[in-house]
Amino acid sequence: MKKKLLGLPYYLWCLIFILAPLCMVFYYGLTDKNGIFTFQNVSAISSPEHLKALLLALVLSLIATFICLLLSYPLSMILCGMKKGQNSLMVFIFILPMWMNFLLRTLAWQTLLEKTGVINNILSFLHLPELVIINTPYAIVLGMVYNFLPFMVLPIYNSLAKIDENVIQAARDLGANSIQVFLHITLPLSTPGIISGITMVFVPALTTFVISKLLGGSKILLIGNVIEEEFTQASNWHLGSGLSIVLMLFILINMALSALFDKEGEGSFL
Amino acid sequence: MMKTTLQKIYMGLIFLFLYAPIATLMVLSFNASKTRAKWGGFTLKWYQALFRNSDILNALRNTLLIALVSSIAATVIGTAACISIMSLKKKSRTIIIGITNIPMLNAEIVTGISLMLLFLSLGLRFGLGTILLSHITFCIPYVILSVMPRMQHLSPYTYEAALDLGAGPVSGFFKVVFPDILPGVLSGFLMSFTMSLDDFIITHFTKGAGIDTLSTKIYTEVKKGIKPEMYALSTLIFVTVLILLILVNKAPGKEKGGVSK
Amino acid sequence: MSKKLIDLEHISKSYDGEQVLDDLNLYIKENEFLTLLGPSGCGKTTTLRILGGFATPDTGHVIFDGQDITKLPPNKRQLNTVFQKYALFTHMTISENIAFGLKIKKKSKSYIQDKIKYALKLVNLEGYENRMPDSLSGGQQQRIAIARAIVNEPKVLLLDEPLGALDLKLRQDMQYELIRLKNELGITFIYVTHDQEEALTMSDTIVVMNKGYIQQIGSPEKIYNEPENAFVADFIGDSNLLGGVMLEDKLVEILGVRFSCVDTGFGTNRPVDVVIRPEDVILDAPGKGSLDGTVTHLIFKGVHYEMEVTANGFEWLVHSTSMFPVGTRVSLHVDPFNIQIMNKPASEDEEAIPLEQQ
Numbered sequence: 001m002k003k004k005l006l007g008l009p010y011y012l013w014c015l016i017f018i019l020a021p022l023c024m025v026f027y028y029g030l031t032d033k034n035g036i037f038t039f040q041n042v043s044a045i046s047s048p049e050h051l052k053a054l055l056l057a058l059v060l061s062l063i064a065t066f067i068c069l070l071l072s073y074p075l076s077m078i079l080c081g082m083k084k085g086q087n088s089l090m091v092f093i094f095i096l097p098m099w100m101n102f103l104l105r106t107l108a109w110q111t112l113l114e115k116t117g118v119i120n121n122i123l124s125f126l127h128l129p130e131l132v133i134i135n136t137p138y139a140i141v142l143g144m145v146y147n148f149l150p151f152m153v154l155p156i157y158n159s160l161a162k163i164d165e166n167v168i169q170a171a172r173d174l175g176a177n178s179i180q181v182f183l184h185i186t187l188p189l190s191t192p193g194i195i196s197g198i199t200m201v202f203v204p205a206l207t208t209f210v211i212s213k214l215l216g217g218s219k220i221l222l223i224g225n226v227i228e229e230e231f232t233q234a235s236n237w238h239l240g241s242g243l244s245i246v247l248m249l250f251i252l253i254n255m256a257l258s259a260l261f262d263k264e265g266e267g268s269f270l
Numbered sequence: 271m272m273k274t275t276l277q278k279i280y281m282g283l284i285f286l287f288l289y290a291p292i293a294t295l296m297v298l299s300f301n302a303s304k305t306r307a308k309w310g311g312f313t314l315k316w317y318q319a320l321f322r323n324s325d326i327l328n329a330l331r332n333t334l335l336i337a338l339v340s341s342i343a344a345t346v347i348g349t350a351a352c353i354s355i356m357s358l359k360k361k362s363r364t365i366i367i368g369i370t371n372i373p374m375l376n377a378e379i380v381t382g383i384s385l386m387l388l389f390l391s392l393g394l395r396f397g398l399g400t401i402l403l404s405h406i407t408f409c410i411p412y413v414i415l416s417v418m419p420r421m422q423h424l425s426p427y428t429y430e431a432a433l434d435l436g437a438g439p440v441s442g443f444f445k446v447v448f449p450d451i452l453p454g455v456l457s458g459f460l461m462s463f464t465m466s467l468d469d470f471i472i473t474h475f476t477k478g479a480g481i482d483t484l485s486t487k488i489y490t491e492v493k494k495g496i497k498p499e500m501y502a503l504s505t506l507i508f509v510t511v512l513i514l515l516i517l518v519n520k521a522p523g524k525e526k527g528g529v530s531k
Numbered sequence: 532m533s534k535k536l537i538d539l540e541h542i543s544k545s546y547d548g549e550q551v552l553d554d555l556n557l558y559i560k561e562n563e564f565l566t567l568l569g570p571s572g573c574g575k576t577t578t579l580r581i582l583g584g585f586a587t588p589d590t591g592h593v594i595f596d597g598q599d600i601t602k603l604p605p606n607k608r609q610l611n612t613v614f615q616k617y618a619l620f621t622h623m624t625i626s627e628n629i630a631f632g633l634k635i636k637k638k639s640k641s642y643i644q645d646k647i648k649y650a651l652k653l654v655n656l657e658g659y660e661n662r663m664p665d666s667l668s669g670g671q672q673q674r675i676a677i678a679r680a681i682v683n684e685p686k687v688l689l690l691d692e693p694l695g696a697l698d699l700k701l702r703q704d705m706q707y708e709l710i711r712l713k714n715e716l717g718i719t720f721i722y723v724t725h726d727q728e729e730a731l732t733m734s735d736t737i738v739v740m741n742k743g744y745i746q747q748i749g750s751p752e753k754i755y756n757e758p759e760n761a762f763v764a765d766f767i768g769d770s771n772l773l774g775g776v777m778l779e780d781k782l783v784e785i786l787g788v789r790f791s792c793v794d795t796g797f798g799t800n801r802p803v804d805v806v807i808r809p810e811d812v813i814l815d816a817p818g819k820g821s822l823d824g825t826v827t828h829l830i831f832k833g834v835h836y837e838m839e840v841t842a843n844g845f846e847w848l849v850h851s852t853s854m855f856p857v858g859t860r861v862s863l864h865v866d867p868f869n870i871q872i873m874n875k876p877a878s879e880d881e882e883a884i885p886l887e888q889q
Binding site: 003004005006007008009010011013014016017018019020021022024025028071074075078088090092093094096097098099100101102103104105106107108109111112118146149199203204206207208209210213214224227228231232237240241244247248251255 | 288
């Protein structure tokens with residue numbers, strides 16, 4: 001069958017560039033420098049600095065995900081409520097910042113949040129107290145929310161847009177007021193989008209090292225920073241891979257939970 | 271029309287939040303004073319310096335080249351793959367789609383280090399080639415996930431009608447099937463281009479020492495202090511993209527919503 | 532005998548600059564099966580939506596049981612709607628769908644349980660409590676949509692082309708089901724459709740609409756046998772629509788031939804429209820009837836033969852159980868009682884819709 005052959009380049013690509021590298025991570029993670037099987041790279045997660053980095057990353061990314069959800073849902077509802085022509089313009093406006101380089105956008109927050117930065121300049125002009133956020137976990141959460149907000153908005157917006165207007169009218173016809181319609185109809189039907197959004201924010205937030213480096217200063221280390229340093233500075237690939245395996249565990253748990261709540265696989269980002 | 275003032279305020283605040291850093295960068299690009307905190311007067315000198323800075327221009331050229339090549343390659347490989355996937359049995363199809371999702375669901379840092387380890391064990395020299403290979407790898411899923419829904423919604427009957435009327439399988443495809451999936455193909459291409467353009471993490475691990483993209487260049491500058499030429503560059507990029515997107519969205523026959531990232 | 536339940540007074544509505552309803556006046560009685568019948572865009576669905584509360588009229592009032600409910604939101608009205616595409620809650624079970632309205636009204640658990648059982652029995656879907664809407668066929672989903680609406684004991688049930696997506700046999704079964712339901716529940720049904728056969732089958736009263744205006748209101752027999760204008764004559768059933776001249780009471784000239792008829796009050800020597808149903812045209816040997824012609828088409832339709840006969844320059848549509856082969860010379864005769872005289876259309880909406888637009 002000619003058709004199947006067309007896919008051959010891609011199937012080979014999958015093998016070489018998706019599956020094989022993953023196997024490498026597992027290989028390095030589960031062996032030591034001499035190629036002998038060991039768990040020490042993975043169990044290294046339990047050492048105090050590593051544990052601290054992981055827990056901090058977990059807490060911050062969960063907070064950031066939650067904030068994104070809280071901000072995105074009303075935003076998506078507002079976007080959905082707008083007329084056709086207007087809402088694509090609005091979506092456009094919210095997507096546009098994504099086109100600015102990710103690093104520069106994050107760096108710009110440094111400028112805004114610095115001790116002598118723009119925000120503090122404005123605050124002192126208004127005789128208000130100084131804002132000391134830079135180089136604290138708060139700044140990192142802010143950076144996470146800023147960068148990943150659109151990834152939460154889009155799936156939720158798509159989910160809400162898919163809801164048939166007739167279903168909402170049927171609920172009202174049967175006596176439901178606006179709050180009841182929201183709780184019993186809108187919210188449950190938008191769950192696939194929420195799940196998708198959570199996944200798209202939580203994973204990058206958990207594993208980031210750039211945001212923590214740029215906005216947290218050199219003292220705040222997240223698990224992403226630890227792994228990055230093992231690879232680029234310490235050249236301890238075994239340890240780095242072992243810690244990555246732990247990370248992947250979290251990602252898998254996230255995927256399993258998503259699949260549980262979104263059985264139809266309806267949640268989509270594209 | 272937005273219903274209430276409350277909604278308008280909410281949208282406005284989010285708008286402010288999203289554009290504050292961008293506005294800051296744009297303003298700083300005209301700031302005569304090098305320090306970020308003080309305004310030293312209006313100047314265009316950073317823009318001039320930008321065009322004389324070969325380092326930055328090289329990085330820009332690399333970034334654009336890599337984005338173009340990887341997105342084209344990803345689009346071709348991905349679209350061909352979609353045709354093949356459609357003819358697979360359900361089980362195989364689920365497996366392939368599952369594997370396709372891996373780069374998207376996996377953390378970028380893991381994808382980055384895994385590719386790095388692969389290249390090391392293959393003994394490859396790090397450079398433009400390894401960057402391209404990595405970018406194509408994370409771009410293909412976007413193409414596939416853009417094109418597949420289109421292919422699934424196609425009526426098989428239009429293709430059969432073409433064959434019935436005498437078209438060969440290849441020309442039948444290009445005359446009948448391809449135009450229908452074209453929006454998906456273009457969408458996938460644009461998404462690949464965008465993702466590649468902005469990528470930092472994966473490039474960081476797979477580039478080696480000799481080459482830089484814009485993102486990696488910026489990263490190295492962080493410790494030294496960002497050159498204001500960077501602000502000028504980012505402002506230019508933003509404005510260019512803005513104009514491009516406006517043009518694309520005003521073009522006739524555009525699907526609603528424009529391109530999403 | 533039945534009292535007026537709903538009064539639509541001077542209802543006008545326009546969308547995007549287009550006038551959809553213009554000064555519509557209509558009253559609906561208790562326990563009536565009333566059908567709004569007309570082609571797409573005639574305003575029937577808009578009227579239904581105004582009744583349901585999903586659209587507000589630009590002018591006019593909706594009076595329900597003596598109360599002005601024009602501005603009342605849908606969830607506060609004592610009507611329930613069966614939507615065209617069912618609009619079932621796909622994330623809830625059948626029971627939860629049916630119970631939805633009752634839970635909002637804070638009915639007790641046992642009351643709800645009993646009602647669900649009763650409703651499912653009524654629509655012949657007992658045992659389906661825990662199924663999901665997606666696992667049901669179109670016809671079953673439609674019945675659940677009906678069940679979900681009627682458990683709330685509305686005074687009026689609004690149905691928006693509910694049978695459109697079903698195949699013929701199922702549609703016919705459902706039509707009888709709906710009549711049975713109406714009689715068992717003893718409530719008013721307001722039904723919207725573009726299918727005139729459906730309207731004729733189920734309704735007590737038909738309201739024929741076109742372009743936002745009511746063309747005629749009447750029982751199915753009256754609408755069919757005595758259409759008041761060309762549009763109604765043409766929209767309902769097959770018809771032979773001819774132009775004629777009313778010479779005097781009970782005498783009309785059609786295609787140069789004089790016909791006795793039973794209508795009076797249409798004036799002297801006035802141009803009128805005449806409608807004659809195909810089944811009322813009697814064919815016989817040439818010379819025996821009012822005018823002669825030739826059979827040009829013949830199709831066997833099972834129930835009858837459908838023939839086209841060209842006579843005096845007009846192509847007559849004839850339904851008959853007798854067969855006349857193509858090319859045969861025949862004569863046509865119509866009983867005076869079956870000749871319906873109508874006034875010429877006074878406005879565009881009263882004209883019959885030409886073939887290209889249908």
